[in-house]
Amino acid sequence: MKSYRKELVFNLPSRRGFLNITHYVEVALQESGIREGLVLCNAMNITASVFINDNESGLHHDFEVWLEKLAPEKPYSQYRHNGFEDNADAHLKRTVMGREVVVAVTEGKLDFGTWEQIFYGEFDGKRDKRVLIKIIGE
Amino acid sequence: MKSYRKELVFNLPSRRGFLNITHYVEVALQESGIREGLVLCNAMNITASVFINDNESGLHHDFEVWLEKLAPEKPYSQYRHNGFEDNADAHLKRTVMGREVVVAVTEGKLDFGTWEQIFYGEFDGKRDKRVLIKIIGE
Amino acid sequence: MKSYRKELVFNLPSRRGFLNITHYVEVALQESGIREGLVLCNAMNITASVFINDNESGLHHDFEVWLEKLAPEKPYSQYRHNGFEDNADAHLKRTVMGREVVVAVTEGKLDFGTWEQIFYGEFDGKRDKRVLIKIIGE
Numbered sequence: 001m002k003s004y005r006k007e008l009v010f011n012l013p014s015r016r017g018f019l020n021i022t023h024y025v026e027v028a029l030q031e032s033g034i035r036e037g038l039v040l041c042n043a044m045n046i047t048a049s050v051f052i053n054d055n056e057s058g059l060h061h062d063f064e065v066w067l068e069k070l071a072p073e074k075p076y077s078q079y080r081h082n083g084f085e086d087n088a089d090a091h092l093k094r095t096v097m098g099r100e101v102v103v104a105v106t107e108g109k110l111d112f113g114t115w116e117q118i119f120y121g122e123f124d125g126k127r128d129k130r131v132l133i134k135i136i137g138e
Numbered sequence: 139m140k141s142y143r144k145e146l147v148f149n150l151p152s153r154r155g156f157l158n159i160t161h162y163v164e165v166a167l168q169e170s171g172i173r174e175g176l177v178l179c180n181a182m183n184i185t186a187s188v189f190i191n192d193n194e195s196g197l198h199h200d201f202e203v204w205l206e207k208l209a210p211e212k213p214y215s216q217y218r219h220n221g222f223e224d225n226a227d228a229h230l231k232r233t234v235m236g237r238e239v240v241v242a243v244t245e246g247k248l249d250f251g252t253w254e255q256i257f258y259g260e261f262d263g264k265r266d267k268r269v270l271i272k273i274i275g276e
Numbered sequence: 277m278k279s280y281r282k283e284l285v286f287n288l289p290s291r292r293g294f295l296n297i298t299h300y301v302e303v304a305l306q307e308s309g310i311r312e313g314l315v316l317c318n319a320m321n322i323t324a325s326v327f328i329n330d331n332e333s334g335l336h337h338d339f340e341v342w343l344e345k346l347a348p349e350k351p352y353s354q355y356r357h358n359g360f361e362d363n364a365d366a367h368l369k370r371t372v373m374g375r376e377v378v379v380a381v382t383e384g385k386l387d388f389g390t391w392e393q394i395f396y397g398e399f400d401g402k403r404d405k406r407v408l409i410k411i412i413g414e
Contacts, residue, residue, distance in 0.1 A: 044389025113182025251320025
């Protein structure tokens with residue numbers, strides 16, 4: 001069994017945003033030399049998400065509006081977590097979107113359906129945050 | 139390390155529905171010959187879900203009502219994604235239910251608690267859609 | 277490839293609660309002797325969750341309030357699942373929080389970001405419930 005590890009660092013200029021990171025994961029998979037196995041890709045920060053969905057800007061807008069409805073940022077005082085911090089909503093939003101994805105590797109490629117793309121979801125940005133890629137297989 | 143891959147295709151007659159696919163995954167596991175490892179089972183389509191919960195029709199009705207409350211299908215115009223399409227709600231519903239499950243394989247069987255069953259969740263049906271099973275182990 | 281399996285049993289004194297189980301998973305990883313691979317940790321019960329977030333009691337209070345807003349326990353009669361049972365809300369809450377986490381193992385340790393901790397989320401407690409740890413790798 002082989003394994004491969006890589007960290008990515010992102011610094012988004014706004015509090016919230018989505019970034020297509022599919023290509024980064026494809027590059028890591030090539031570097032690993034693994035042909036059959038599994039890729040784990042997860043946010044290393046608990047106010048961010050890695051998820052799979054559609055690369056369509058209208059949908060990303062819909063996600064933003066929807067997450068603000070489910071777990072509003074303000075008023076900050078509605079959350080007990082917000083004493084020294086103001087990011088309780090980011091913890092909740094990331095919970096809806098998920099921490100991680102696991103993707104099959106088949107014949108050296110991400111084994112994806114037609115529209116599947118991997119996104120980094122940031123909910124408390126403007127700082128360096130890390131994503132982990134771990135690949136195991138042969 | 140061994141690996142095994144199989145695709146399932148489902149075509150549900152309605153826009154939304156849940157299907158118990160546990161037996162399909164058990165058959166794939168038997169075909170693989172793998173005794174210890176992990177199964178990844180994921181929707182290959184971004185408006186569908188694979189999740190684990192209870193095989194109880196009342197609960198499935200509750201899921202349907204609840205998801206419509208969290209991410210209503212209509213009015214279509216509330217979502218920017220709905221220009222040429224009308225399925226933005228399906229992307230959101232699948233996000234709540236999740237894309238994938240990872241299940242342990244122990245002594246050649248799905249290592250499940252008493253009530254765990256694997257379901258395919260369709261949120262934009264009436265067409266062929268694919269589910270991936272990838273098994274790695276020994 | 278090596279594999280290791282362990283079950284944990286929890287019995288929380290209240291209907292709902294969160295428990296930091298990171299140390300249990302670390303102990304299992306040490307017992308496994310696995311240095312590179314993946315850990316799957318999942319609730320074996322469909323009214324409980326295993327998730328990764330912050331070890332901060334204010335945030336756990338926020339999760340409790342938020343989940344009650346998204347999927348209220350009462351009135352029990354709002355859910356069809358609640359005939360002989362009263363735990364439909366627990367199935368929905370666990371869906372939001374997630375069934376499982378997959379964590380990378382690197383150099384014999386859980387490959388975590390600074391604040392990542394593993395929690396057991398109970399939504400229908402006062403009884404013995406199981407969590408599965410399955411580790412594969414080398």
